[in-house]
Amino acid sequence: MQKNVIALTVAAMAASVSLAASAETLTIATVNNGDMVRMQKLSGEFTKANPDIDLEWVTLEENALRQKVTTDIATKGGQFDIMTIGTYEVPIWAKQGWLLELDGLPDDYDTDDILPGIRGGLSMDDKLFAAPFYGESSMVMYRKDLMEKAGMEMPEDPTWEFIGKAARAMTDKDAGTYGVCLRGKAGWGENMAFLTATANSFGARWFDMDWKAQFDTQQWADTLNFYVDLMNDAGPPGASSNGFNENLTLFQNGQCGMWIDATVAASFVTNPDDSKVADQVGFALAPDNGLGKRGNWLWAWSLAIPAGTEKAESAKKFVAWATSKQYLELVASNEGWANVPPGTRKSLYENPEYQKVPFAAMTLKSIEAADPTNPTVDEVPYVGVQFVAIPEFQGIATSVGQQFAAALAGQVSVEDALKSAQALTTRAMSKAGYPK
Structure with missing residues (x-):
């Protein structure tokens, strides 16, 4: 045995x-x-x-x-x-x-x-x-208590004009509270993800149907001027160094009235173990300008x-x-x-x-509001909401992001940043052989 x-x-x-x-x-x-x-x-x-x-x-x-x-x-x-x-x-x-x-x-x-x-x-x-x-996608995460203190009420589908007014009304720099936190760190997946999606709602686009760069248009000037002015008036200091993680920390610490960023962050800002403002967070769709496109990504x-x-x-x-x-x-x-x-x-x-999860419905609405096959007001030859699905985009957008971060930091003017973006994008696309 x-x-x-x-x-x-x-x-x-x-x-x-x-x-x-x-x-x-x-x-x-x-x-x-x-x-x-x-x-x-x-x-x-x-x-x-x-x-x-x-x-x-x-x-x-x-x-x-x-x-x-x-x-x-x-x-x-x-x-x-x-x-x-x-x-x-x-x-x-x-x-x-x-x-x-x-x-x-x-x-x-x-x-x-x-x-x-x-x-x-x-x-x-x-x-x-x-x-x-x-x-x-991306959406607005905001402090309900600060919005109420400012005497304003967040609509489910805000405009950029409303966001600008609310951010300035909620800002108390002496108290270390800033009306809005937005990505400023240079990178194709950092500030350019936010700014490309935002530009879509302003009627801007990266390229026309002949693959010609469009940074010399009024729509891009309106986008970048709005962003820089808003961040100067209502954003935190050193914003040109802030990406997703830095803004998450600021929001969780109660220093941001609003944060427009990835919907996946909702579980982080509503977790009482990590967020000092977990019980005061509300959600809204990413803003628009009434042109039929929201400033959200996919x-x-x-x-x-x-x-x-x-x-x-x-x-x-x-x-x-x-x-x-x-x-x-x-x-x-x-x-x-x-x-x-x-x-x-x-x-x-x-x-x-x-x-029952408080951000579930708004996350779904935000995702459904983004269309990567039709991302802009005017027709474009590319797919992608916060990016252009071509191999060259990573390098080009990182360089453009550096120009726009410099404008946010006050190192160059918005006008000069856009001129540089137009020149370097045109040069890179020509070298890559576009239009193809």
């Missing part, structure tokens, strides 16, 4: 060693934000259900992640089996043949449940090339599979798990509905439990 037990134990150990030896390791590149960190923490549920798959994580700050995965996929480096990429990269990389189509997903994955605007931004020729982990952090991986089937299993309805329920059971990755699925916004 004892010999049989020993034999069975040895056999079980051998089987375990054999399984471990044969397990396939997926290397996943991801960004170091709260939702992705949570995904890593919960991924033990995936490996428990899939003991033949191991996970290796490469977690990076956003700018470093973009640089690393772009270099790897462009050079066919093959370091990663799954990449966290955004709405900007997906159509460009899919067109290059760098991404695998996400076909053959499980029947219960329900691709049709993905919000149309988010799904469209991650597709080419109606084929899905990345699965959204969370989606976002973005999704998504999981994609590079075409060079040799582990496509295992990678698809993980992508399907991490972006599924079941994953949302897993997060809700562990962290509460307010911390579920937002902005991806229709069924989430139909869920009565999620409808």
Whole structure:
């Protein structure tokens, strides 16, 4: 009897060693934000259900992640089996043949449940090339107490004129309270994300139908003058150094009357553990100018599979798990509905439990108000709301962002910043061979 037990134990150990030896390791590149960190923490549920798959994580700050995965996929480096990429990269990389189509997903994955605007931004020729982990637009987050003290009431759909008046009315610089906090830090995903979306609502655009730069137009002058004047009157000091994280901290500390930024921030500013003003936060749509376009963007952090991986089937299993309805329920059971990755699925916004989350409805309205295929008042040859979906955009927009940050800091005039933006964009597009 004892010999049989020993034999069975040895056999079980051998089987375990054999399984471990044969397990396939997926290397996943991801960004170091709260939702992705949570995904890593919960991924033990995936490996428990899939003991033949191991996970290796490469977690990076956003700018470093973009640089690393772009270099790897462009050079066919093959370091990663799954990449966290955004709405900007997906159509460009899919067109290059760098991404695998996400076909053959499980029947219960329900691709049709993905919000149309988010799904469209991650597709080419109606084929899905990345699965959204969370989606976002931008909206107004504001202090209800300061708005009331200023004798004003925030409408659900404010205009930029209202935002300007309210910001100036709520500002008390002696008390360290500023009416509005907006992105000023230079970068295509920082100040230019905000300013490109804002410019859409002012009737501006990056290029006309012949790919000619449009920074020499009155619409861009109106956009940048409004922004610089507003931030000088009602913004915090050093605003040209503030991006998403800096403004989040200012708002949570009670120093901003309004913050216009990513809808995904709503759970951070309403969390009493982190935010001093959690019980005073209200939400509204991003502002407009009555021209039919709001100043909000559309973005999704998504999981994609590079075409060079040799582990496509295992990678698809993980992508399907991490972006599924079941994953949302897993997060809700562990962290509460307010911390579920937002902005991806229709069924989430139909869920009565999620409808109780104070920012759920406004997040959905904001996402639905953005149209990446028709982002501007006048016709354009590009796709994208806060970006232009061409490979050259990252470099050009980063340079333009530096000019606009300098204007905000008072180092150059708005007029000179726009002249520089026009010249450098024209030069870069000409060198790249546009129009194509």
